Amino acid sequence: MTGLAALLDEVVGEIDAILLFTRDASTYNLFSEEETPTIVIAKTNAVGADEFVELPLEFTNVHGRIRFGLEGTLRQGLLAEGDEVVCLTSSFEENQIDTVVRVRGDQFTQTGVYDLFANSRADADVVRDVFEVAIELGKKGQKGKRVGALFVVGDAGKVMNKSRPLSYNPFEKSHVHVGDPIVNVMLKEFSRLDGAFVISDGGKIVSAYRYLEPAAEGVDIPKGLGARHMAAGAITRDTNAIAIALSESDGMVRAFKGGELILELDPEEY
């Protein structure tokens, strides 16, 4: 076992911080005496840690989770670019630390995943709720059939002025917010309508059935994505909104900000 121990020592040796992906207080207490700073990354700060990064989604994919956590800690200034960190997380069993990963702070090019949630115009909760709706929709589809959808979140006034209605707005004079329990069903039904959903900073669903008319110059999204994604990229470039698109062809959820593709998720994994 000396080989294993030596290897493990090498992995966890000389690090600047520990990123602990847990909500379990007893696990956290193991590290409270530790000299190296311990940063907790989880959905809620259940352990009451001083240095905490909120995880907006339950990333089942370890790679994505670590990437988000790392970017969050960097953006919050808890870490510097060149720092070496060890991430303790769980790959299989929930709430059971079984994975040790060592990464450098500048391991990944910063994509802005953390900014997407924390520094968007819309509230982080609203962005998260929209993601959850999109993931849910991607998972179940409408009556078993795959659907596509486009949600434009935040800066709704400007978005409304850069788009036109395709038909009567079903959300007119309604006060539905994403995150209301009824919304999932409602959006599922409306998702067969063409056009985008517009959601305000505070999470109010302003309109469905919108045809977006942004200027599409300079939008840099991967080739091969359809008109929906192009519209999503373009509207985020023209306004301060973010766009979350559910692809009808490959079932992926993609988020755009500032005209760029920021995040790509497979709903089946959540």
Added chain:
Amino acid sequence: MQIDWPDLIRSLFSEETAFTLAVAILIIGGVLAYLVWRWTHATLERTGIKNAIEGTTFERSAQRFGTSTVGIIGTLLAAFVYAGTIIIAFHIARLLNVELFWSRIAGYLPRFFIAVLAVVIGLIVGEKAALVIQERLQSVKLPEASVIPKLVKYSIFYIAALIALAQIGVATTALLILLAAYAFGVVFLGGLAFKDLLTSSAAGIYLLLTEPYTIGDEIEIDDRRGIVQEVDVFVTRIESEGEEFIIPNQQVFRSGVVRIRN
């Protein structure tokens, strides 16, 4: 007119029968008390009250004494029934000269029972209310907000204690005046403090219901012109180039809105 039961029984039957009857009543009372105890347990469990009070301080301290809230209420009811039958049995058997005693106890017993029940319910409801409010306030990241659940809890305790004391006949006028002063303070001062918010929300409800302008419209309020970004109960946010105005709905109402059409 009240029938004198002991005399009636004695005139119809004999002294022995009266005594036997008293014993029978005691036994029936015991069975009845047991049934009441069973029934309380079943009802409280069925209505989900047992789960609802799980983990409250009262339940926990009850458990420390080897019982539970449901047990206490059940026992209380059973004891109440049994005490009633004992009094009736004594009355019929004429074991004590109970005429005075009986009427006083009979008057006092239900009151005592209600008093205990008020305390138990008050303790549980107070704590539950505090918990619910605490959950609600979880998103408010203000340490001072933790005072509110406590305040609600002790207010409910106070009212429960007041009911209990009034039931057992302690003079509660002073406490009642205190409560009135407290309620007045909360309502009056609260109203005073939240005056602007209240008028704003009244206007906001109208705006939300009729939607004279909506997100995306260009409007002008008091020389502040821009595109509506958000309308909520209290404020309207409008945004123009580089500026965002947050206007209380009350002001929207007072000075009116110019909708800009082009």
